Amino acid sequence: xxxxxxxxxxxxxxxxxxxxxxxxxxxxxxxxxxxxxxxxxxxxxxxxxxxxxxxxxxxxxxxxxxxxxxxxxxxxxxxxxxxxxxxxxxxxxxxxxxxxxxxxxxxxxxxxxxxxxxxxxxxxxxxxxxxxxxxxxxxxxxxxxxxxxxxxxxxxxxxxxxxxxxxxxxxxxxxxxxxxxxxxxxxxxxxxxxxxxxxxxxxxxxxxxxxxxxxxxxxxxxxxxxxxxxxxxxxxxxxxxxxxxxxxxxxxxxxxxxxxxxxxxxxxxxxxxxxxxxxxxxxxxxxxxxxxxxxxxxxxxxxxxxxxxxxxxxxxxxxxxxxxxxxxxxxxxxxxxxxxxxxxxxxxxxxxxxxxxxxxxxxxxxxxxxxxxxxxxxxxxxxxxxxxxxxxxxxxxxxxxxxxxxxxxxxxxxxxxxxxxxxxxxxxxxxxxxxxxxxxxxxxxxxxxxxxxxxxxxxxxxxxxxxxxxxxxxxxxxxxxxxxxxxxxxxxxxxxxxxxxxxxxxxxxxxxxxxxxxxxxxxxxxxxxxxxxxxxxxxxxxxxxxxxxxxxxx
Amino acid sequence: xxxxxxxxxxxxxxxxxxxxxxxxxxxxxxxxxxxxxxxxxxxxxxxxxxxxxxxxxxxxxxxxxxxxxxxxxxxxxxxxxxxxxxxxxxxxxxxxxxxxxxxxxxxxxxxxxxxxxxxxxxxxxxxxxxxxxxxxxxxxxxxxxxxxxxxxxxxxxxxxxxxxxxxxxxxxxxxxxxxxxxxxxxxxxxxxxxxxxxxxxxxxxxxxxxxxxxxxxxxxxxxxxxxxxxxxxxxxxxxxxxxxxxxxxxxxxxxxxxxxxxxxxxxxxxxxxxxxxxxxxxxxxxxxxxxxxxxxxxxxxxxxxxxxxxxxxxxxxxxxxxxxxxxxxxxxxxxxxxxxxxxxxxxxxxxxxxxxxxx
Numbered sequence: 001x002x003x004x005x006x007x008x009x010x011x012x013x014x015x016x017x018x019x020x021x022x023x024x025x026x027x028x029x030x031x032x033x034x035x036x037x038x039x040x041x042x043x044x045x046x047x048x049x050x051x052x053x054x055x056x057x058x059x060x061x062x063x064x065x066x067x068x069x070x071x072x073x074x075x076x077x078x079x080x081x082x083x084x085x086x087x088x089x090x091x092x093x094x095x096x097x098x099x100x101x102x103x104x105x106x107x108x109x110x111x112x113x114x115x116x117x118x119x120x121x122x123x124x125x126x127x128x129x130x131x132x133x134x135x136x137x138x139x140x141x142x143x144x145x146x147x148x149x150x151x152x153x154x155x156x157x158x159x160x161x162x163x164x165x166x167x168x169x170x171x172x173x174x175x176x177x178x179x180x181x182x183x184x185x186x187x188x189x190x191x192x193x194x195x196x197x198x199x200x201x202x203x204x205x206x207x208x209x210x211x212x213x214x215x216x217x218x219x220x221x222x223x224x225x226x227x228x229x230x231x232x233x234x235x236x237x238x239x240x241x242x243x244x245x246x247x248x249x250x251x252x253x254x255x256x257x258x259x260x261x262x263x264x265x266x267x268x269x270x271x272x273x274x275x276x277x278x279x280x281x282x283x284x285x286x287x288x289x290x291x292x293x294x295x296x297x298x299x300x301x302x303x304x305x306x307x308x309x310x311x312x313x314x315x316x317x318x319x320x321x322x323x324x325x326x327x328x329x330x331x332x333x334x335x336x337x338x339x340x341x342x343x344x345x346x347x348x349x350x351x352x353x354x355x356x357x358x359x360x361x362x363x364x365x366x367x368x369x370x371x372x373x374x375x376x377x378x379x380x381x382x383x384x385x386x387x388x389x390x391x392x393x394x395x396x397x398x399x400x401x402x403x404x405x406x407x408x409x410x411x412x413x414x415x416x417x418x419x420x421x422x423x424x425x426x427x428x429x430x431x432x433x434x435x436x437x438x439x440x441x442x443x444x445x446x447x448x449x450x451x452x453x454x455x456x457x458x459x460x461x462x463x464x465x466x467x468x469x470x471x472x473x474x475x476x477x478x479x480x481x482x483x484x485x486x487x488x489x490x491x492x493x494x495x496x497x498x499x500x501x502x503x504x505x506x507x508x509x510x511x512x513x514x515x516x517x518x519x520x521x522x523x524x525x526x527x528x529x530x531x532x533x534x535x536x537x538x539x540x541x542x543x544x545x546x547x548x549x550x551x552x553x554x
Numbered sequence: 555x556x557x558x559x560x561x562x563x564x565x566x567x568x569x570x571x572x573x574x575x576x577x578x579x580x581x582x583x584x585x586x587x588x589x590x591x592x593x594x595x596x597x598x599x600x601x602x603x604x605x606x607x608x609x610x611x612x613x614x615x616x617x618x619x620x621x622x623x624x625x626x627x628x629x630x631x632x633x634x635x636x637x638x639x640x641x642x643x644x645x646x647x648x649x650x651x652x653x654x655x656x657x658x659x660x661x662x663x664x665x666x667x668x669x670x671x672x673x674x675x676x677x678x679x680x681x682x683x684x685x686x687x688x689x690x691x692x693x694x695x696x697x698x699x700x701x702x703x704x705x706x707x708x709x710x711x712x713x714x715x716x717x718x719x720x721x722x723x724x725x726x727x728x729x730x731x732x733x734x735x736x737x738x739x740x741x742x743x744x745x746x747x748x749x750x751x752x753x754x755x756x757x758x759x760x761x762x763x764x765x766x767x768x769x770x771x772x773x774x775x776x777x778x779x780x781x782x783x784x785x786x787x788x789x790x791x792x793x794x795x796x797x798x799x800x801x802x803x804x805x806x807x808x809x810x811x812x813x814x815x816x817x818x819x820x821x822x823x824x825x826x827x828x829x830x831x832x833x834x835x836x837x838x839x840x841x842x843x844x845x846x847x848x849x850x851x852x853x854x855x856x857x858x859x860x861x862x863x864x865x866x867x868x869x870x871x872x873x874x875x876x877x878x879x880x881x882x883x884x885x886x887x888x889x890x891x892x893x894x895x896x897x898x899x900x901x902x903x904x905x906x907x908x909x910x911x912x913x
Binding site for chain 1: 690692693696697700701704706707708709710711712854903904907908910911
C-alpha cells in the first residue's frame with residue numbers, strides 16, 4: 001500500500017490490534033484514511049513518528065516501509081517475534097521475506113550452511129534467531145527495527161526488552177492477594193484486543209487451562225457460540241488420556257460449539273512429507289499445530305485464538321521449578337573450573353552406558369553454574385559436548401564459536417528480570433517460544449491459510465502482569481488464569497492439567513524414524529532420545545520426504 | 555570550528571605506489587579528503603615511485619620492514635590524535651586492531667581479493683571480528699569474509715573499485731597502426747603475470763586462439779603487464795603455434811595503456827581470482843567491451859552481465875567468437891554506462907555512506 005502523497009510504501013504481515021484507537025487518534029490529528037485496513041495506520045504513524053512508531057503498536061507484525069524521498073527502507077518486527085522476518089544482503093542487494101524459502105526461491109542466494117544455525121538446531125531443536133540454516137539469510141530479531149540505506153542494512157536496533165519490562169515489574173511487586181484480579185483484567189483486555197476481526201474467530205481448545213480460560217474470556221467479551229477445535233487421537237479414544245471429553249465439558253460450560261478432530265497414525269504418516277515441506281526452517285515440533293490447523297481449515301475458519309504462551313507467562317513448564325533448583329543445588333559446584341568436564345570425562349570412561357542413557361545428568365555439574373547454562377541443560381536437545389558425535393566436528397566447532405549459545409542466552413537476561421519466575425519466563429519466551437513454538441504456529445497455520453492469534457503472547461499483557469509475576473508461586477499462575485473468566489473453568493480442568501496429557505505422536509515418530517539408517521543408534525528409551533532422532537530425520541530428510549531440506553554438514 | 559576526525563591509514567602502498575591496491579587506496583583517501591571529512595595520515599610499507607603526492611594528504615616515510623613498520627605505526631599513533639584506523643590489508647589487521655584499541659579509535663579493515671578469501675590466521679580473524687567496518691571490493695570477497703569471520707553482517711559492506719577519469723573512449727586507429735595490428739581482431743588482457751597465482755586466465759585465451767583462427771578470426775592477442783610467469787606463457791603460445799599472434803607488451807606507461815584499451819576489439823580476462831577486476835572497468839570506460847568468467851569479483855566488475863559479458867569457462871571460445879562476430883557496441887554508450895555505475899561520483903557516494911556508519 002502507498003501513502004496518499006506517494007512517499008511511503010508499506011508491505012505488512014500481521015495484525016495491529018489497537019488499530020481502531022490509533023486510527024481515531026490519527027484522525028483527530030488530521031490524518032485522512034482511504035481504507036479500513038490496519039495497514040494504512042502504519043503509513044500514517046511512520047510519516048508522523050518515524051521509527052518511534054513501533055512503541056504505539058499492539059499486535060503481531062513484521063513490516064517494511066520504503067521512503068521514496070529519503071531512499072531508505074525501515075523494517076520492524078513485533079516484541080515477541082510472533083511474525084517472522086528474514087533478510088538477506090549480498091552487499092549489493094537487500095532482500096527480505098516472511099520465509100526463508102521465499103528468499104531461496106529467488107535463486108540469487110547461496111545455500112551455504114550457517115554453522116551457527118546448524119549447531120543451534122541441534123542444541124535447541126529449532127534454529128535460533130538471528131541465524132537461519134543459511135549463511136546468507138538472517139532473521140531480523142524480534143523487537144528490533146532496522147534501517148537500510150544506500151550503504152546497506154544498518155545494525156538492527158532493539159525497541160523492546162522482556163527482561164527490562166519484568167525488571168521494572170519486580171521493583172514494584174504487588175501483594176499476592178491482588179494477583180488473580182490483575183490476571184483476570186489483563187487477560188480479558190488482551191482477549192478483547194485479539195477479537196478484532198471482520199471474520200469469525202474460533203479457538204484451538206485442549207483440555208488444559210490456557211485455552212479453556214481463553215474460551216471463557218471470549219464469552220465474557222461477548223462472543224457466543226464460538227467454534228472450538230480439539231485435536232484428539234484415535235489411540236486414546238475411550239481412555240483417560242483422551243482430551244476430547246474434558247474439552248467437550250469446557251465447551252458446554254461456555255456455550256461453545258465443539259469440533260473434535262480425530263487423528264490416526266495413518267493420517268500422520270501420510271501428512272509427514274507435506275509437514276516437512278511446509279516447515280520453513282527445521283523444527284522438531286509443530287506436528288500437532290499442523291493437524292489442528294488442518295481441522296480449522298476443514299471447518300472453514302480463517303482466524304483462531306490459541307493458548308500458546310500461557311506456560312511461558314504463568315510458570316507452566318517443569319523448567320520453572322527445575323532451572324532454579326538446579327542453580328541452587330549444583331550451581332555452587334559448577335563454578336569450580338573444570339570439575340564438570342572432569343566428572344563427565346570420568347563417568348564417560350567408567351560408565352559409558354550411563355552417559356549414553358542420561359547425557360544430561362552429566363551436564364548438571366558443567367552447566368548449572370549460570371541461568372543460561374541451567375536453561376540450556378533443561379531445553380537442550382543435544383549438549384555442546386555431544387555435537388561432534390552428530391555432525392561434522394568442524395561445523396560443530398565453528399557453529400559454537402559463531403552462535404555462542406551461553407552468551408546469547410545470558411544476554412537475554414539483561415537487565416536481570418529480578419525473580420526466579422521472571423528469569424525462566426524470559427528464557428522460555430525469547431528462546432523456546434520465539435524460535436520454536438511461534439515459528440511452528442506460523443508455518444503450520446500459514447500452510448492452511450489460517451491466522452493463529454495468541455492473546456497470551458502480548459507485550460501489553462506482559463506489562464500489566466510484570467509486577468505480579470515475581471510473586472506467583474507454583475501453580476498459582478494457572479489457578480489465577482483458570483479463575484479469570486466470570487464463570488471460572490471447571491475444577492477438574494485445573495486438577496487434570498497438573499498430571500498432563502500424553503500425545504502418541506512421539507511413538508508415531510519413533511515408528512517412522514526408529515530404524516532409519518541415520519538414527520543415532522540408541523534404542524528409544526525416552527522422549528528426549530526420540531526427539532534427537534527426529535531432529536536428524538527433519539534435518540537430513542531421509543526417507544520421509546522426497547526433497548531434503550538441503551542442509552548437510554559438509 | 556571542530557577539527558575533522560583524524561584517520562591513520564596503515565597500507566601496503568598508496569601514493570608513489572603501483573598496482574590495484576595502491577590505486578584503490580588513493581581513490582579512497584581522495585574521496586574522503588575532498589569533502590574535508592577526515593584528515594588523513596598514510597603510513598605505507600612501500601613507495602617506490604618518486605612523484606605523485608597530493609597536498610591534502612600526509613604520507614609518512616615508507617617502512618618496508620615488518621618490525622620497523624610496526625614501530626613506526628605505534629609511534630605515530632602515540633603522538634597523534636587517531637579517531638579512525640584504516641587497515642589497507644588483512645595482514646596488518648592485528649597491528650591496526652591494537653592501535654585502534656589503544657587509542658579508542660574506530661577500526662576499518664579493507665578486504666580486496668584472494669588475501670581475504672581463505673580463513674586467515676587466528677589473530678587476523680580475531681582482529682577482523684573487532685572491526686567496526688570491513689569494506690570489501692566485491693560481493694564475493696564479502697561473502698568470503700563472512701564465511702570465516704563471526705562478525706555482524708551489517709558491518710561488512712561492499713565498496714566497489716572505481717575507474718580513473720583518464721580512461722575515455724576515442725578512436726584507436728592510430729594506436730592500431732603503431733602496433734601494426736590494422737585489420738586484425740585485437741584481444742587484450744591487462745594484468746600481472748604471477749607464477750604463484752596464475753589465475754588471470756592468459757592460458758585460457760592462448761588456448762582459444764587456434765580455434766578462433768580456424769573460424770576465420772585474424773586474432774592478435776595483446777598482453778599488458780609484467781610478471782615472472784611470462785616465460786611460461788610465451789612457451790605456451792609457441793606450443794600452440796600462435797606465438798606470432800600473442801604480443802607481450804610488458805609494463806606500459808599510463809598514456810600507452812589508455813590508447814591500447816581504445817585499440818582493442820575485446821578485453822578478455824578469464825580470471826578465477828579477481829577481488830574485483832579493475833581492468834575490466836578501465837576497458838569498458840575506454841569503450842571496449844569486456845569478457846570474463848562468472849567467477850568471484852569479475853561478476854561485480856561486469857555488473858552481472860549488464861555492462862560486460864560473463865561466461866562459464868567451457869563457453870569462453872564461443873563467447874569470444876560471438877562477441878568478435880557481433881557489431882562492436884557504441885563505445886560512448888558503454889563508457890557512460892560504466893562510469894555511471896563505477897565512476898568517481900558513485901565511488902565517493904558509497905565511501906561516504908560507509909563512513910557515515912562510524913560518525
